Amino acid sequence: MAAESESCNCSAWAANDPSGVLSPHSFNRRAVRHDDVSLRITHCGVCYADVQWTRNLHHDSVYPLVPGHEIAGVVTEVGSDVKGFKPGDHVAVGTYINSCRDCDNCNNLLENHCSNFVFTFNGVDTDGTVTKGGYSTHIVVHERYCYKIPDGYPLDKAAPLACAGITVYTPMIRHNMNQPGKSLGVIGLGGLGHMAVKFGKAFGLNVTVLSTSESKRDEAINLLGADNFVVSSDKNQMEVLNILISFKAECETTYNRPQQVHISLPYVRFQLKKHKCTKEQSSFCNRYCLYYFVRETINIAEFCLLFFSLCLYYVRITK
């Protein structure tokens, strides 16, 4: 490790096999190009996607694998043509670090739908290199895929917004779930779910949390400020909400872990069908499902059902 690190410019935590164990690892980031931003990573969130690829649950992990795609840091260097950032700026990098920049999606700032977008880690960049993520000391990214964090905003709180936050925020905004007085249903109080509650309350919504477990009630109501809490496995409670019960989730396969979702599930089924979610595609479908789910349900009732249950932790990478 010592000899290796002498010739490498970036230190990281990497998985070397599917065990789930991360070990110190050193490698070289590319030199800053004319349109690149280099940032010193101060914080990186832990998303379940990190766990999935670390453990090779999708059978396409390339080891050594450096996870991390909820990155926050401080700009240390910018290329000669970079206009939007300067050294010292606080910046976030999310789930992708490149795309074709020339398709309809890219031209509409929907790069995450570009068929050639490149994941922040375990992706293959246009130069053929396998990308390495944010559990590392620094990262070099084209400025297009960097996002300014307002001065004074805590970097540890900014990091999870780069995946979990935007995943919830985008459909909420797209479907006008930022209008005070509307009702928001949040299924599962995990990483995304807790974001949805916080956004919902900030927007002045009436927020109901649906959880399989009574144990989340205190956190939902007292810590996050939700208005209502419903145990989704309780038929009586669910019927009060006029929500159909009993779902056997195809989600179990998409999530690669046991998951009980007791929600109305014609909606989910519809949405899965619409997305043509196959097992092969399923690794990425959670996010898209979320969009479609919201899109379809919102018209039926102003009851926006979000599901996802990720753990939210912060890992401090460097001082």
Ligand SMILES: [Zn+2]
């Ligand atoms: Zn993520």
Ligand SMILES: [Zn+2]
């Ligand atoms: Zn594109």
